[in-house]
Amino acid sequence: MKLSEILEKKKHTFSFEYFPPKTEKGIVKQEKVIESLDELNPDFVSVTFGAGGSSKEGSYELAKKLQEKTDSEVLAYLTCYGLSQKEIHNVLSSYQDLGIENILAIRGDIPEDMDSSQIPGDSFSYAYELVNLIKNNYDMCVGVAGYPEGHVEAPSKEKDIEYLKYKVDQGADYVIAQFFYDNDDFFDFLERCHKAGINVPILAGVMPVYSLRMLYMLTEDCGAAIPEKLKKGLSEIPEDDTEALVEFGIEYAAEQCEELLQEGVRGLHIYTMNKSESALGLVRNLRGKGLL
Numbered sequence: 704m705k706l707s708e709i710l711e712k713k714k715h716t717f718s719f720e721y722f723p724p725k726t727e728k729g730i731v732k733q734e735k736v737i738e739s740l741d742e743l744n745p746d747f748v749s750v751t752f753g754a755g756g757s758s759k760e761g762s763y764e765l766a767k768k769l770q771e772k773t774d775s776e777v778l779a780y781l782t783c784y785g786l787s788q789k790e791i792h793n794v795l796s797s798y799q800d801l802g803i804e805n806i807l808a809i810r811g812d813i814p815e816d817m818d819s820s821q822i823p824g825d826s827f828s829y830a831y832e833l834v835n836l837i838k839n840n841y842d843m844c845v846g847v848a849g850y851p852e853g854h855v856e857a858p859s860k861e862k863d864i865e866y867l868k869y870k871v872d873q874g875a876d877y878v879i880a881q882f883f884y885d886n887d888d889f890f891d892f893l894e895r896c897h898k899a900g901i902n903v904p905i906l907a908g909v910m911p912v913y914s915l916r917m918l919y920m921l922t923e924d925c926g927a928a929i930p931e932k933l934k935k936g937l938s939e940i941p942e943d944d945t946e947a948l949v950e951f952g953i954e955y956a957a958e959q960c961e962e963l964l965q966e967g968v969r970g971l972h973i974y975t976m977n978k979s980e981s982a983l984g985l986v987r988n989l990r991g992k993g994l995l
């Protein structure tokens with residue numbers, strides 16, 4: 704089923720993101736994660752796609768496994784920068800053959816180990832071109848990425864919203880937001896989208912804190928701020944108490960999600976980092992409060 708149909712039927716959705724593991728051990732570990740999170744009945748599960756097509760085979764294998772072994776709809780991501788249009792068509796056809804009807808069309812970051820001579824001449828430069836290609840050639844529901852705090856390369860938040868609007872104008876059916884730790888950034892983003900005439904559902908990205916190293920690395924990469932409240936909570940956790948940190952991460956995310964749901968968010972897309980504990984804890988917490 705297309706996500707647009709699910710979004711039409713449901714007040715809000717919840718979903719999990721997975722990435723293709725790089726090792727045999729990672730594959731076995733991920734199978735257990737998928738099995739335990741599947742019991743929560745997510746509305747959909749998603750599979751990332753490496754920049755420049757670096758995880759093409761792994762993404763396909765994971766999408767196939769999710770399609771065969773879970774009851775959830777599968778959302779396959781596709782990055783376009785560094786891929787020829789023929790390669791893009793090949794990936795889309797292979798997903799279509801699996802029965803996948805949902806694609807998140809993204810540009811992808813420019814891979815550090817790729818020099819310009821390796822970029823095919825007809826590579827797209829922006830995600831809107833990929834949205835356009837999919838909408839003109841495939842019967843698929845297409846989502847795009849949005850950035851509550853602005854994309855790191857965007858000249859301004861205003862310009863970033865203009866470009867997001869352009870992606871939606873090419874036919875994007877919904878937006879999935881980058882994660883954020885201050886809900887006000889998301890509410891402000893929703894308001895700016897609304898003013899710009901972006902009327903498709905906007906799903907919130909939720910990233911529980913998994914470890915300090917990961918938190919600092921990921922927030923630096925995507926430019927997400929770490930608000931004072933989060934810093935203070937983290938400073939009160941004894942050093943090396945990883946269990947307490949994960950527990951705190953679940954509580955912080957649950958508090959964020961509770962407010963988002965109360966304010967009518969259309970969906971919570973949980974970045975699992977291929978781990979089950981935080982996603983399970985978060986969904987159970989929200990269900991315990993009757994919110995999901």
Ligand code: FAD
Nearest residue numbers: 751752754809810811812829830848854856857863866881
């Ligand atoms: P675009 O929408 O193309 O925007 C890229 C930049 O160009 C922005 O700064 C934008 O403001 C600007 N821009 C857009 N259009 C124009 C235009 N017409 N003229 C001038 N400037 C323009 N990366 C991966 O590699 N794999 C993944 O699986 C992946 N999944 C993601 C999932 C989500 C939900 C999100 C939010 C991000 C994900 N990313 C992933 C990261 C993403 O690839 C990067 O953030 C990338 O740098 C931008 O991708 P985009 O699709 O937003 O690009």
